[in-house]
Amino acid sequence: MEHESPRTVRIALGSRSYDILVGPGLIAGAGREIARRLPGARAAIVTDETVAGLHLPALLASLGAAGLEATPIVLPAGERTKSFEQLVALVDRLLELRLERGDAVIALGGGVIGDLAGFAAGIVKRGMRFVQVPTTLLAQVDSSVGGKTGINSPRGKNLVGVFHQPDLVIADTSVLDTLAPREFAAGYAEMVKYGLIDRPDFFAWLEENRPAIFAGGAQRAEAVAQCCRAKAVVVEEDEREDGRRALLNLGHTFGHALEAGVAYDPARLVHGEGVAIGMALAHRFSARLGLCPPEDAARAAAHLEAAGLPTRIGQIPGAGFTCEALMGKIAQDKKVKRGRLTFILTRGIGQSFVSDDVDPAKVEAFLKDEIDAR
Structure with missing residues (x-):
């Protein structure tokens, strides 16, 4: 497996087009791939304390073998690193290194590192080159692809960015073997999302192949590549989320509210778990509105549960959520337009759509029942 050719997914955005390379053992050749696209560039590798101990030496060796000078910047691990404080510190460090616009910021880590490093790359000197080397399943199938960067605010998730x-994404599926089971499952939620949006055949394939994907091997790399292809189609059509790209937020309006509700405490809830609950809520809410067959809502939840993911608000440790607090977080969501609530709803498995005028009273009544449910 370590010697198989990588799968290449192209994101076609004119002058901003780039490749996503997917497969095992790719960090060993990362220096060669980066040097081919950014010859002579110096680099800052932004990573966190956990990932640095696992994968930084291999990436540094690869860059060195390709003749690229690279300086590591190691940040604290965790969602709370996506903050103004860490952004300011990172920007200052990049400026201290005297990197030029043509030099590269390389994000080595999960979604937190990718979002933060990408934001810094986007604003330092009005835009530096940027390479993603995602090390979590969630980052490989979602956050590293499409150009969204940002940090959290106390008022909500990803509100500033x-x-x-990026110029290149290198998704080395071998590094996923180092993930804790909970973190791998959290990333799998974003994988399931693509099937639930508009690929019912892919969802059925996941139902059949989930054990093999969790075990690793060819099915894992193929699943990651399929997700990247699905996202590529949407990003090419709607780069800045003015229309169809909003479908990629299936489950995220509820999920982000839950994450903010626990103050981004990973002991209680990580992003993928919030998305899993959010997708289950979106399907049950759609069923309640008469849009989605109840059996499809149950099928979606059953698959998430089989993967070890939560599907109910009450499964969050120390829940303590109030409807008022969750509605307040939802009202701060980026997908609110002129005060109207926008949700991704569904007519069944693989039949999601954007609804931009959801009645807040119906959402509130639904959430009250869900908070009380066990």
Whole structure:
């Protein structure tokens, strides 16, 4: 497996087009791939304390073998690193290194590192080159692709950021073997999302192949590549989320509210778990509105549960959520337009759509029942 050719997914965005390389053992050749696209560039590798101990030496060796000078910047691990404080510190460090616009910021880590490093790359000197080397399943299938970057605010998740496309994404599926089971499952939620949006055949394939994907091997790499292809189609059509790209937020309006509700405490809830609950809520809410067959809502939840993911608000440790607090977080969501609530709803498995005028009273009544449910 370590010697198989990588799968290449192209994101076609004119002058901002780039490749996503997917497969095992790719970090060993990362220096060669980066040097081919950014010859002579110096680099800052932004990573966190956990990932640095696992994968930084291999990436540094690869860059060195390709003749690229690279300086590591190691940040604390965890969602709370996506903050103004860490952004300011990172920007200052990049400026201290005297990197030029043509030099590269390389994000080595999960979604937190990718979002933060990409934001810094997008604003330092009005835009530096940027390479993603995602090390979590969630980052490989979602956050590293499409150019969304940003940080969290106390008022909500990902409310401050820019669109800044990478020059290359290297998704080494071998590194996923180092993930804790809970973190792998959290990333799998984003994988399931693509099937639930508009690929019912892919969802059925996941139902059949989930054990093999969790075990590793060819099915895992193929699943990651399929997700990247699905996202590529949407990003090419709607780069800045003015229309169809909003479908990629299936489950995220509820999920982000839950994450903010626990103050981004990973002991209680990580992003993928919030998305899993959010997708289950979106399907049950759609069923309640008469849009989605109840059996499809049950099928979606059953698959998430089989993967070890939560599907109910009451499964969050120390829940303590109030409807008022969750509605307040939802009202701060980026997908609110002129005060109207926008949700991704569904007519069944693989039949999601954007609804931009959802009645807040119906959402509130639904959430009250869900908070009380066990």
